[in-house]
Amino acid sequence: MIPEVARVLTLKGADVIAWPGCLDGGFHWYVARTRAAENRVYVLFANAPDVGSGESLMVDPAGTVIGEAFSKREQVVSALCNLSMARSKAVVPGTDVVFGRRPWAYRFLTEQHAES
Secondary structure, three states, X not given: OOHHHHHHHHHOOOOEEEEEEOOOOOHHHHHHHHHHHHHOOEEEEXXXXXXXXXXXXXXXXXXXXXXXXXXXXXXXXXXXXXXXXXXXXXXXXXEEXXXXXXXXHHHHHHHHHHHO
């Protein structure tokens, strides 16, 4: 659910993140799409079939759902995962989700937060 886990996996070279869960309410649908798009990776979410909505899904690096299970049913879902899409971290020309980041510059934000 938290963004740091997906980012660390991305920085370690993951092209695909497998996320097992037992979540209800469809919130996982939005989180999986967001994590995939912000890190340019595939996210495969396997939800327990007997939980509320129960949908499992597969999301591509653009945040598009490419495969989704039916609600409350056990089944197999498949989709083509072109890993070269996950290797390209460019979102728009000149914007990369990994390279060119300057974490040392975030120290100012941390210091401001500690003072308040």
